[in-house]
Amino acid sequence: MKEHRRILLARQQLERQTSARGVNSKLSRLVDLVVARHVVSANLIARKLGVTAQSARHLAAQLPLRE
Numbered sequence: 001m002k003e004h005r006r007i008l009l010a011r012q013q014l015e016r017q018t019s020a021r022g023v024n025s026k027l028s029r030l031v032d033l034v035v036a037r038h039v040v041s042a043n044l045i046a047r048k049l050g051v052t053a054q055s056a057r058h059l060a061a062q063l064p065l066r067e
Contacts, residue, residue, distance in 0.1 A: 011035045014063055026051065030059050 014031040045056035
């Protein structure tokens with residue numbers, strides 16, 4: 001239950017970050033991916049979102065994610 005609550009809180013924080021920047025469907029899909037996977041790489045993001053690895057790194061840089 002504690003882990004579930006932590007994940008929900010993280011999702012809410014990420015969604016606040018994306019809403020503050022305006023609507024970007026790729027960015028919101030990235031939030032879903034990060035919450036589902038916890039650990040993602042630029043290659044994984046690129047493959048799942050259908051973008052280049054460089055675009056994936058740019059999207060990830062817009063969120064408060066740890067490297």
